[in-house]
Amino acid sequence: MTVTALARYEATLAGLERKSRLRTLAPRQGIDFSSNDYLSLANCSRIAKALTAAIERGIPAGSGGSRLLRGNHWVHEALEAEAAMMFGAERVLYFGSGFSANVALFSTLPQRDDLIVHDELIHASVREGILASKAESVAVAHNDIASFEAAIDHWRADGGIGSPWIAVESIYSMDGDRAPLAALAEVAASRGGYLIVDEAHATGVFGPGGRGLASELRSQSNVLTLHTCGKALGLSGALMGLPDVLARYMVNRARNFIYSTAPSPLMAAGVREALQIIGDEPERRERLDALRDFLGDQLRSKLSITPSGSPIQPVIVGDNARAVRIAARLQNDGFDIRAIRPPTVPDGTARLRISLTLNVNKAQIAAMASRLAVALEKDGA
Ligand SMILES: Cc1ncc(COP(=O)(O)O)c(C=O)c1O
Numbered sequence: 001m002t003v004t005a006l007a008r009y010e011a012t013l014a015g016l017e018r019k020s021r022l023r024t025l026a027p028r029q030g031i032d033f034s035s036n037d038y039l040s041l042a043n044c045s046r047i048a049k050a051l052t053a054a055i056e057r058g059i060p061a062g063s064g065g066s067r068l069l070r071g072n073h074w075v076h077e078a079l080e081a082e083a084a085m086m087f088g089a090e091r092v093l094y095f096g097s098g099f100s101a102n103v104a105l106f107s108t109l110p111q112r113d114d115l116i117v118h119d120e121l122i123h124a125s126v127r128e129g130i131l132a133s134k135a136e137s138v139a140v141a142h143n144d145i146a147s148f149e150a151a152i153d154h155w156r157a158d159g160g161i162g163s164p165w166i167a168v169e170s171i172y173s174m175d176g177d178r179a180p181l182a183a184l185a186e187v188a189a190s191r192g193g194y195l196i197v198d199e200a201h202a203t204g205v206f207g208p209g210g211r212g213l214a215s216e217l218r219s220q221s222n223v224l225t226l227h228t229c230g231k232a233l234g235l236s237g238a239l240m241g242l243p244d245v246l247a248r249y250m251v252n253r254a255r256n257f258i259y260s261t262a263p264s265p266l267m268a269a270g271v272r273e274a275l276q277i278i279g280d281e282p283e284r285r286e287r288l289d290a291l292r293d294f295l296g297d298q299l300r301s302k303l304s305i306t307p308s309g310s311p312i313q314p315v316i317v318g319d320n321a322r323a324v325r326i327a328a329r330l331q332n333d334g335f336d337i338r339a340i341r342p343p344t345v346p347d348g349t350a351r352l353r354i355s356l357t358l359n360v361n362k363a364q365i366a367a368m369a370s371r372l373a374v375a376l377e378k379d380g381a
Contacts, residue, residue, distance in 0.1 A: 020320035020350075021341050030336035032359040033368060038205050038311050039284040040358035041234025041274055050273035051266060059269050063262035068251070071262030079268045079275075080239070086275055087211055087225060088218030089241025093250055094271075096263040098200055098228035099125040101238035104256035105196065105226070106167070107132035109246060113162030117151045119143065119179065121172050123198060124344070135165070142172075145183045152191050164193035170213040171201035174345050174353060176312030178213065185217050196224045201312060204232025210278035210285055229267075233274040237263050287358055294362050295354070298369035303376065311356040314340075315372065316349055322379055323350035329375040335368045 016022040041047060054075075055061075065071035076094055083092040095101035106129025110116050114135040118126060121142050130137045136155070140147035152164045166188050168179040181197060188195040199212035207215040210232070217223045225241040227233075242250070250257055278284075288311060296307030305315060317323045323339035330337045330352070341350045352372070356365075 020324050021343075028336070030331055030334050031364050031368070032357055033335055033337045033354050035336075035357055035359065036201065036231035036355060037234055037357050037359060038201075038232040038288060038355075039234065039278065041204075041232065041277060044234060044277070046277055047234065047270050047273050051270050054266055054269035059265050061264055061266045063265055065261060066258060067262040068258055073262070073265040073268070075265045075268045075272070076262060079272050082272060082275060083227070083239040084241065086209075086279070087227060087239070087241045088215060089225065090221070090244045091242060091247035093240045093242070093247055093257065094263060094268060095238045095240060095257065096260065097236060098198075098226060098230065098238040099128070100256045100260070101226055101228075101240050102126045102198065103129040103132065104250065104254040105224070105240060106130050107256075108250055108254040109194075109224075110135035110165045111162055113160070114165060115152065115155045115160055115162065116165045116167060117148055118167035119169070119172075121169075121175065121346075122167055123169060123173055123200070126167050126198065130167075135162070136160075143177070143179060145180055145187065148184060148187050149191075152187070152193065156191070164188065164191055165196060166193060167196045167198070169198045169200065171199075171206065171310050171312065173201055173312065174340055174351070175314055176201075176308030176310040178309070181213055181217060185220055185223055188222055189220065194222045194224060195220075196226070198226045198228075200226065200228040200231055201310065203227040204274075204278045205285060205288065205311060209282070229271045229274065232278070233271060235267055235270045235274055237267055237271060239271075284358060288356070291356055291358070291360070291362065291365065295356055295365050295369070298366055302369045302373045313354040313356065315352040315354060315376075317351060317376070318348055320350045323352060326372075326375045326379050327352055329379070330368070330371060333371045333375075335364075335371065337368070337372075 063071035080092040080094050102125035110133050112134040116130055116135050116137040120139045138151050140151050166184055170179055185195045197214040202212045204210040206213050214225045221243050227239040229235045229237040299305040320341045327337055327339035337352050340353045
């Protein structure tokens with residue numbers, strides 16, 4: 001490529017920098033207030049032992065091909081069967097990542113005559129799938145049940161003949177609040193539609209036995225779920241729960257599933273162990289709940305912030321540059337807290353995203369809240 005051809009990329013990056021939106025890679029440093037390793041399983045000895053045992057039993061690191069060819073290992077199928085039992089789904093399909101699973105789901109299942117109604121704060125991976133979908137789509141106000149209803153009813157009144165698909169996150173990744181799942185399931189059911197619940201930040205953390213917040217809806221065949229494995233489960237991949245017919249349709253039509261090397265069988269073995277752990281070790285969730293309550297008290301008393309009720313706590317500062325400066329100050333103090341800016345969050349809502357995990361203790365939380373209060377004050381809060 002010539003220098004002039006590359007100059008356009010430099011110009012775009014310079015523009016991002018001017019708006020304090022430039023992204024760069026930073027080393028892993030400081031006390032963890034930014035990972036999604038909620039239950040501290042990413043580095044857990046039980047999973048390490050399960051992986052060692054799997055290697056000794058000859059489970060390979062690489063799958064060697066697509067699931068539809070030689071890449072389909074028995075351990076993928078064992079994981080999917082166990083996950084189906086656990087999450088109360090007729091079938092589960094294991095994907096290499098949550099991003100890929102969402103793209104596969106939204107680009108494959110909603111059909112040309114259908115409507116996808118998604119929360120305005122839905123994750124980028126769902127948006128990417130919607131872009132590739134033939135269905136119509138509309139974004140509606142965050143967690144506003146009436147807006148979901150109205151979007152479907154208007155579409156029907158305008159002659160929409162297919163099925164409506166409602167897309168939400170059970171716990172929103174950048175806000176930490178919950179979707180009104182029971183009401184949305186009702187909206188979907190009463191209009192002959194489906195509800196797709198991305199449980200990325202709820203799996204392992206919320207619901208009975210850590211099975212997620214959609215587990216209360218498990219008997220409903222119009223509810224599809226996505227349980228990512230890179231957050232509370234500490235590994236990688238995603239488990240998509242869906243009716244058998246839709247799973248068979250995905251295997252025949254989902255390009256990300258068909259034309260991609262199957263996930264590592266070793267990773268699948270690790271995820272099987274992680275699912276066991278979230279069932280066997282409820283004390284991890286109890287410890288996380290206690291830390292979350294403690295963080296909530298700290299935020300209320302030191303910063304007058306209302307807690308989100310989940311391990312994800314946004315501290316909205318508005319301006320991009322200010323968010324970056326405050327995050328840098330906290331990083332200098334030894335706390336790994338990141339600034340999240342548009343387009344990941346809406347314009348004018350740049351924030352610090354505090355993520356709470358079992359990788360920290362109460363003393364560290366108290367120290368972080370104090371330093372955060374100082375940083376916000378020094379930077380003109
Ligand atoms: C709500 C949500 N869905 C999907 C994903 C993507 O999952 P993965 O990290 O496994 O690709 C994420 C991760 O950022 C997420 O927060």
